[in-house]
Amino acid sequence: GAGVSQSPSNKVTEKGKDVELRCDPISGHTALYWYRQRLGQGLEFLIYFQGNSAPDKSGLPSDRFSAERTGESVSTLTIQRTQQEDSAVYLCASTDGTGGYNEQFFGPGTRLTVL
């Protein structure tokens, strides 16, 4: 079966522009996570969706970051007025249970470069 997919795989943008990143989780997975990974560092939690419950947005670094998910399907992460410090790989993961108890399945990531 298909794994988690993300698009685009690479995105180069100019400072101040908005970008939208997409994640398609594994079908049937109720939980979806977004992470940010700066060069040479670990994963930084951004946001968590679980079914139709209110998302945990506690990891979003500023109000320029937002994310949406419709039901248990596709999610989009939007970064408005991008800054150079937003340059990173953005990873999406999904799981069919509660992600802290089970393995998470990761997409290949979107490498964002802000010039």
Add this chain to the structure above:
Amino acid sequence: SQQGEEDPQALSIQEGENATMNCSYKTSINNLQWYRQNSGRGLVHLILIRSNEREKHSGRLRVTLDTSKKSSSLLITASRAADTASYFCATGYDYKLSFGAGTTVTVRA
């Protein structure tokens, strides 16, 4: 904030040798997981050990967990060039995983 801290940050070994890396954490956990990342992209789950387990094996991987010391180790036996990657420990609690900064392993042919 990152919960786990891996040690060493980088490791270079000869093919066929064993590689050991350690992870320390600070707060309560339900489980500890190890992931591998190739070329800075998606992570692949390797093994999960629950807080009431002390040791787990999967193929050439052996993981230990000492909750009294809040530490874990990952051993890769008989390493291969394909094991070259970054390895991350992640502590699970409730619905979240908290990742360390990783250990970069290079296996020389």
